[in-house]
Amino acid sequence: MLISISEQDPRPIYTQIVAEIKRQIRDGLLKPGEELPSVRELAGSLGVNLHTVHHAYRILREQGVIYLRLGQRARIAPLRQKPTWAQVQEIIMPRLNELITEAFHMGLTPDELRAIVEELLKKQNRRDTR
Secondary structure, eight states: OOOOOOTTOOSOHHHHHHHHHHHHHHTTSSOTTOBOOOHHHHHHHHTOOHHHHHHHHHHHHHTTSEEOOTTSOOEEOOOOOOOOHHHIIIIIHHHHHHHHHHHHHHTOOHHHHHHHHHHHHHHHHHHHTO
């Protein structure tokens, strides 16, 4: 498993790790049941503090993306079922709202933002049908 982080990315490193693992699951590079590197191994390969990786793994565990067992490596959890509307409102909508606000401040119109989202969804659908 190869995770890349960027010093130019304004997000904290632990957030980048979380996003990268989720992306790799979405893209089928990581599958349910697969082991992740130990906290020590991943921290060493990325050149970051152990606590940073541990924090990322803890977030992923709390979100149900991975499961942790004492004395064992973290593993990718089974994919979740369709979320409830309350979960969508709690998890997805605030993040989408942030992106909409950021797009507004960049000068994108609603139609341009829709086109970007549609293009990303089309790319995902092409990956899903492989």
